[in-house]
Amino acid sequence: YLRDGAYMTERLDKLLSDSGLYSRSEARALVRAGRVSVDGAAITAPERKFSRECDIRVDGERLNCAKYRYFMLDKPEGYVCATEDSRLPTGLGLFPVGRLDRDTTGLLLLTNDGDYAHKVISPRSKVEKCYLAETEAPVTSEDAAAFAEGLTLADGTRCLPAGLEPLDGNYCLVRVMEGKYHQVKRMLASRGKPVTRLRRLSIGALSLPPASEPGELRELDESAKNLALTQL
Ligand code: URA
Secondary structure: OOOOOOOOEEEHHHHHHOOOOOOHHHHHHHHHOOOEEEOOEEOOOOOOEEEOOOOEEEOOEEOOOOOOOEEEEEEOOOOOOOOOOOOOOHHHOOEEOOOOOOOOEEEEEEEOOHHHHHHHHOHHHOOOEEEEEEEOOOOOHHHHHHHHHOOEOOOOOEOOOOEEEEOOOOEEEEEEOOOOOOHHHHHHHHOOOOEEEEEEEEEOOEEOOOOOOOOOEEEOOHHHHHHOOOOO
C-alpha cells in the first residue's frame, strides 16, 4: 500500500466521485445501474476496491480519477482570483496557485494539490515567474540594474533581486521569484514606470502556448505540471 502509488486502492464510488463529475450517491447509482466498467469488466458493486490506475469507464467513456489535477488557465481580464468566487467545477476542489490581479491576464495554475501549490509559490523554490508588462514610459538599463540589485519599495518592502529586460516600445519582461501583493506593479511604479498592462507568460519552465488566448483552459499531465517547478 503506497500513498498515491500504483497499489493504492479505493472504493469504486469514491474513485468515480474523485473525477469531480459525480457525487458519491450519483456514483453509487451509476455503478448499480451497470453503467460502469473497470478494465473492461462491468462492475455493479460500488464498494469494490480498485487502483486509480485502472481503466474506469462510465457508459464507455474513460474517466480521469487522479487524486490531484493540474490546469493552466489563461486568465482573462476582469476576474478575481479567489476560491469563493470560482466559476470552476467545484467537485475537484481546485484553487488558484497564487493570485493575479483583476486586470492582469495570463498563466494561472489551478490545482487541488496543496504541496505542489506551495512549492510553486514559495520563493525558496526559486521558481521564476515571467511577466510581460506595458509601462507608461520605457524602462532603462538603470531600471534593470536597480531590479537586479533588489528594490526597496516606498513602504520599505524589500524585494529579492529580479530580472528586467526592456523590449520594443513601452514593453518589458519582468522575472520575479516571489509574489508579494501587486509586486510587479509596485516594482515598476517605484522606478517611475507605472504599469498599464500586465500578462504572466510563464512559471518556471512552463509557458503559455504562444497563441494562447485569455479564457483558454488546459489540463496538464505529470511532466507539464512539473515544468512549473523547474528552475530555468
Ligand atoms: N504583480 C502584480 O503587480 N500583479 C499581478 O497580478 C501579478 C504580479
